[in-house]
Amino acid sequence: TRDLIRAGVLKEKPLWFDIYNAFPPLREPVFQRPRLRYGKAKAQIRDILYQEDRIRAKFYSAYGSSQKAFDLCNPNFKSTCQRFVEKYTELQKLGETDEEKLFVETGKALLAEGIILRRVGGTKTEGSHISWKPEKRDVSPQTVLEKNQPLKEVPQDQHLETPAEPSKVGGKDPTIAPVWPEERRYLQETAR
Structure with a gap:
């Protein structure tokens, strides 16, 4: 600024010039370009969502992704999802406002055109009564099995064995399962 005044470019001194000379800054104010920061951007980029994106999300959650591959060589190819969105x-332009009803009607309209949509398992349709919560019953599986099996009648003349004298076939007791040596040691130690 001093040089501009001497050269005659500035005719009058700026208001701050005398104050700057009386109280110079500790560090010379020099303009520096801000450094480019690498990494995560500070500014939050808002997601751009269109109405069609909500329809597509609902379509894929209900029907899943198609097994048919996209034909990228054909410029006139439209996926099933795109046809659904267009329909x-x-x-919607015809005046329907309820989203659920509109969704079902769109599926029916595509079915009339010959496009079969298969729902992914677990999606509840309008007429189905599927409950994912297991029903609580007071019946245990054991009591159900006991009721279904007929009772065996024991003949009167059959000899019941006492635990003291089990019948032995081939010198071994058929009621005792074979035991591994490690199990035998464990059983002997716990019996003490």
């Missing part, structure tokens, strides 16, 4: 918006 949905077409029906």
